Amino acid sequence: MSNKRHILVVEDEPTVAAVLVRLLGVTNTAVAVPTLQRAISSYTLGAYDLIVLDLNLPDSLGIATYEKLRAEVGPNTPILICTGITVDSLPPIFDPLFPPGILEKTADNFLDTLRLIDVQLDKLLGRFHDEQ
Helix, strand or coil, rough: CCCCCCCECCCHHHHHHHHHHHHHHHCCCCEECCCHHHHHHHHCCCCCCCCECCCCCCEEEHHHHHHHHHHHCCCCCEEEEEEECCHHHHCCCCCCCCCEEECCCCCCCCCHHHHHHHHHHHHHHHHCCCCC
């Protein structure tokens, strides 16, 4: 049995998506989709241990992206928001069952962002499985 986590990366920038999939794929299984609609249509309950979500996509913008995805996938899949939007400018996200992790990505700190994603994976998945 594999211990690899299955991660869905929802990211419309091809270079960012490719880097995330490649680096997350070292110790996990990661696939990327470029739109919210593709994320929703490719989602199967239990297929992913985590969703890494950019908030600004071609078919959805801002916090509504998270809200729409959460409504479709339900409360049982952790979501890590990884966005170019300044975190301080986001409204609070009220998700009583499973509040998301939020990381701000910028070109200046992309490598730091990747390291933080790994840390957040452990935190999110640890917290999520502790709550089960």
